[in-house]
Amino acid sequence: MTMPPAFRTPAAPATAETEVRRSRFLARLEPAETEADARAVIQAMRAAHPRARHRCTAFIVGEAPVIERSSDDGEPSGTAGRPILDVLHAAGLGRVVCVVTRYFGGVLLGTGGLARAYGDAADAAIAAARLVTMRWRDVIAVTVDYADVPAVQALAARRGWREVAADWAERATLRLALAGEEPSEASAGLADATAGRARVVPDGTRLVADAPDR
Structure with missing residues (x-):
């Protein structure tokens, strides 16, 4: 798989915060050319939020081949990383990493609720970003x-x-x-x-x- 002839990417880091049933979702969107760049952003977000229960991630980097990765970071399989990655694809983004940090609010959201919450948080960060x-x-x-x-x-x-x-x-x-x-x-x-x-x-x-x- 190769990067398409045109794609969008953040010009600078962007953040957004959403809340679902007392759980806070803090989304961070950043440009990243390589997997090493993306993992450095992920590590920085882990260090910034050591008490958070989950730091779920997705990134699309490289050119030929394109490298895509996602992580649920302890959430039920397919409820966090994949929804974030799907939002990045839907927005036509490349050379990008998104980390959504969750502070658990004590109320279980269910698998469908989790997927919506993580996807919505990533969408909010994209809406806040300056894209090129x-x-x-x-x-x-x-x-x-x-x-x-x-x-x-x-x-x-x-x-x-x-x-x-x-x-x-x-x-x-x-x-x-x-x-x-x-x-x-x-x-x-x-x-x-x-x-x-x-x-x-x-x-x-x-x-x-x-x-x-x-």
């Missing part, structure tokens, strides 16, 4: 004299290209993530903008964030 859409884009490396940099940046702004890196040496090299064009099309536009002085070479593909969804 990540897309695979073709990248080109554009090498120009410094005098041509403003023209290249102006063209990039008009066409929706994202500057993902820059090297400032004897000449400037800007790495630009394209917005759907072929590199050959971009090269033609850059040649016009710089009177043929730009050197343009393909530079692979890269996951690039769009502007935040909200």
Whole structure:
């Protein structure tokens, strides 16, 4: 399984709290590129809530293959981790980890009630998050004299290209993530903008964030 060509991820950590029959559910949603990143977040939440009865988790990380894991952390099987993971999928999220910490309120919720409570807590954290859409884009490396940099940046702004890196040496090299064009099309536009002085070479593909969804 590979990550889809576009998915959403949190731009920053987000939290939410819900309550069901006196049990408190504290949800934490964070970006995570790797399994190690996700497990570091989980460990931090365990350390932050040592007296909580359950810290249930789910994450979707990696690219090819995608790694998915969930944990019920002592709740009945399938009532916590899987509902959280299902909510992450339904929201189209990737490179993400969610930890829902439960402080037991003394009232049993039943398996259906637990699944709803954990899913609702994860949903609340997603609603509180600032999300960005990540897309695979073709990248080109554009090498120009410094005098041509403003023209290249102006063209990039008009066409929706994202500057993902820059090297400032004897000449400037800007790495630009394209917005759907072929590199050959971009090269033609850059040649016009710089009177043929730009050197343009393909530079692979890269996951690039769009502007935040909200």
